[in-house]
Amino acid sequence: MRSCRTTDERLFAFVDGLDSGLDDHVAGCDECQQFLAELWSGELAGDLSEPVMRTIRFDEFLASAARLGIDIAVAMARALVEYGPQSDIGEAGE
Ligand SMILES: [Zn+2]
Numbered sequence: 001m002r003s004c005r006t007t008d009e010r011l012f013a014f015v016d017g018l019d020s021g022l023d024d025h026v027a028g029c030d031e032c033q034q035f036l037a038e039l040w041s042g043e044l045a046g047d048l049s050e051p052v053m054r055t056i057r058f059d060e061f062l063a064s065a066a067r068l069g070i071d072i073a074v075a076m077a078r079a080l081v082e083y084g085p086q087s088d089i090g091e092a093g094e
């Protein structure tokens with residue numbers, strides 16, 4: 001669990017646009033940005049059961065990230081370095 005205590009569930013809700021209350025936090029939290037980058041880097045590289053939905057979510061997430069001023073490219077690069085595109089992120093998925 002990340003030290004800021006934001007749960008995976010809240011971050012998934014944020015990604016889905018259900019929890020806009022996290023906007024300010026995510027914009028300033030390296031751990032949450034890293035989680036989101038890991039989530040997307042893993043999902044984009046993995047076996048997607050809902051590729052269309054996930055693509056929509058990703059687009060929305062990028063729009064949110066851009067609006068918040070998050071440098072998602074940096075966050076994703078950081079996650080890729082740390083976890084790698086082939087890593088198992090099952091803990092985050094279920
Ligand atoms: Zn956080």
